[in-house]
Amino acid sequence: xxxxxxxxxxxxxxxxxxxxxxxxxxRVQTRLSALSVASELSVLRxxxxxxxxxxxxxxxxxxxxxxxTLPVGARVVTTLGHAAWGVHGASRVIxxxxxxxxxxxxxxxxxxxxxxxxxxVQPAPHERVLVAGAGLxxxxxxxxxxxxxxxxxxxxxxADRQALARQFGAREVYxxxxxxxxxxxxxxxxxxxxxxxxxxxxxxxxxxxxVVLSDGNWGALTLTPDFHRKxxxxxxxxxxxxxxxxxxxxxxxxxxxxxxxxxxxxxxxNLPDLYARLSTPDRPVSALVEWIP
Numbered sequence: 657x658x659x660x661x662x663x664x665x666x667x668x669x670x671x672x673x674x675x676x677x678x679x680x681x682x683r684v685q686t687r688l689s690a691l692s693v694a695s696e697l698s699v700l701r702x703x704x705x706x707x708x709x710x711x712x713x714x715x716x717x718x719x720x721x722x723x724x725t726l727p728v729g730a731r732v733v734t735t736l737g738h739a740a741w742g743v744h745g746a747s748r749v750i751x752x753x754x755x756x757x758x759x760x761x762x763x764x765x766x767x768x769x770x771x772x773x774x775x776x777v778q779p780a781p782h783e784r785v786l787v788a789g790a791g792l793x794x795x796x797x798x799x800x801x802x803x804x805x806x807x808x809x810x811x812x813x814x815a816d817r818q819a820l821a822r823q824f825g826a827r828e829v830y831x832x833x834x835x836x837x838x839x840x841x842x843x844x845x846x847x848x849x850x851x852x853x854x855x856x857x858x859x860x861x862x863x864x865x866x867v868v869l870s871d872g873n874w875g876a877l878t879l880t881p882d883f884h885r886k887x888x889x890x891x892x893x894x895x896x897x898x899x900x901x902x903x904x905x906x907x908x909x910x911x912x913x914x915x916x917x918x919x920x921x922x923x924x925x926n927l928p929d930l931y932a933r934l935s936t937p938d939r940p941v942s943a944l945v946e947w948i949p
Contacts, residue, residue: 658739659927660706661699667709667928675743682726682746683719686947689738690762690918692792693934693942694848694874700931710737710945712765714758717749726751733764733903738927740947750903759944760914763796768902770797770846773867773893779806779842786810786840787826788856789847790817792917792942793869797844798824803909811835811847811855820941824913835859838886842866850875857882857890865889918944 662668677683690712699707713736717728724746726732732749736742752761770793779785785801787794790812801808802825809828810821818829830836832855841864843856848870857880860866866888868877883890896902920943922930927945934943 658737659709661703661709662706664703664705665700665931667700667931669928672739672741677719677721677743679722680724680746681721681743682717682724682732682749683741683743684713684715684732684734684736684749685718685741686713686715686736686739687731688715688758688762688947689713689736689924689945691930691934691943691945692766693939694791695871697931697935697939698871708737708739710739711735712762713737713739713742714752714762715741715947720746731758731761733761735765738924738945740924750899753907756907756910757912757915759918760910760912762944763914763917764903764906765896765899766792767796767800767906768896768899769793769894770869771800771902772896773797773869774800774844776891776893777842777844777865777867781805783807783841784809784839785842785844786835786856786859787821787844787846788812788852789845789849789870790814790821790824790826790829790941791846791848794844794846795820795824795917795941797846797869798826799909799911799914801844802826809835809840811852811859813852814938816938817941820916823916838862840864844869845877846870848874848877850877853877854880854882857886857888860886860888862886863888865891868892917942920944921946
């Protein structure tokens with residue numbers, strides 16, 4: 657079975673059609689899936705319908721086709737979404753080292769997608785970086801940046817997420833009205849909110865540069881007068897480039913702090929009911945779905 661957005665605010669299970677595996681493919685049985693809360697709520701609200709829900713998953717290879725060297729029983733991270741199993745090309749799954757816990761491993765897909773965005777603005781070692789939003793993308797950006805030796809600060813309105821940003825390595829954490837203006841060289845937009853984006857642009861120095869990782873699903877991200885006055889550069893970034901390459905770096909930098917990304921855990925059978933609880937302003941950064949007790 658897999659979970660889909662069948663209609664507005666209507667998650668629904670649908671059966672998975674039988675699927676044989678071919679050369680170069682593996683069948684993966686899901687152990688855990690992680691919610692991208694804001695993105696999934698946006699799909700449930702606005703469609704298109706029907707749409708599959710979910711993104712990052714961790715599972716076990718249960719069958720391997722001809723030409724595959726990955727052994728049956730290997731733990732892998734994939735992008736099956738909220739589905740009990742799936743078939744992938746073996747080159748598209750990321751093997752997880754034995755010493756990396758399941759919950760920490762789940763972050764590797766979005767870790768590369770945030771890292772790719774950071775590569776688009778290429779912060780130098782001496783530059784100050786400001787991240788807007790301490791949700792899933794923002795916290796993973798903080799990890800990528802701090803593990804690479806950068807000085808990172810965060811704008812975040814919620815006190816609980818401010819504490820998380822500090823736990824993840826941010827040097828300074830500001831409320832939206834408190835960030836010093838004209839003080840940062842590089843901005844990373846992860847708030848998905850107009851107010852967060854505006855505060856980020858205001859905090860950048862003249863000729864500063866900004867990458868937008870969020871998709872503005874809590875309001876349109878518009879360019880403020882600071883964009884023109886300070887001649888800022890703003891670029892967008894979406895999917896990653898080389899997930900396997902970043903995974904090799906990520907596994908060396910995995911920290912127990914990553915497990916704090918998932919404060920809520922539910923059984924797969926209870927997942928449809930979870931979305932209503934997540935639609936409140938105090939929603940968690942993410943949540944885990946357990947498929948195998």
